[in-house]
Amino acid sequence: MSLKEKIIHESMRLFSLKGFLNSSIDEILVAANSSKGGFYNHFKSKEELFLHVLDEARRIWRKSNLEGLGRSQDPIADLKRLLINFRDRYLKDAENFPGGCIFITLLIELKNQSPHLANEINKGFIGLKSMIKRLLDQGKALGSLRQDADTAAISEMLFNSMLGAAVAYSGQKSETNLNLAIDVMVDYVENLEV
Secondary structure, eight states: OOOHHHHHHHHHHHHHOSSSSSOOHHHHHHHHHHHHHHHHHHHHSHHHHHHHHHHHHHHHHHHHHHHHSSSSSOHHHHHHHHHIIIIIIIOTTTTOOOSSOOOHHHHHHHHHHHHHHHHHHHHHHHHHHHHHHHHHHHHHHHTBOOOOOOHHHHHHHHOOOOOOOOHHHHHHHHHHHHHHHEEEEEEEHHBBBB
16 A cells, blocks of 8 residues: 555544544544654645545445445346445445545535535435435336335335434444344335235
8 A cells, every 4th residue: 555545544533433523633543653744745735635635435335335236237236236235245344445435424524614625425315315226216116116106205215214323323334224224225125026
């Protein structure tokens, strides 16, 4: 791992635990075993580092959450796989995100303090909700989802339930409760299948 990658990785871990504003450059330097010169050789500012961390967190999110999707040609199976991946491959990833979902931590922290950075994070949430709705709509069009299913309402409920499960897991670190929350969502989707 290069120094730049180490700074990004350690910053991502700190941001997931403490947020962006509460993680100082000095803490980042200690965690990455770097000097200020090493930091500023790679980043002009802490905000530039933030954007690199956001890109890396998104890359990990995609790799973790989209694993196995598209293999079955069944969008409802993909939706259930997404929910399980979100739990098992993303939320439980203490190596990269020891504090839990970095996007929720940062969005809550930055919404009023740095709206332009919060807006960058919110793009991912909008994309996730759209993906859930798209999978539901495709399932309905293929006849694997009940025709009376309100895909807009269901996608809103699933999206908010995922965020709620992420927040609860960040605070409690209870795998039992997290497993239950995701299992209930998967069961709900299964009950909508034809």
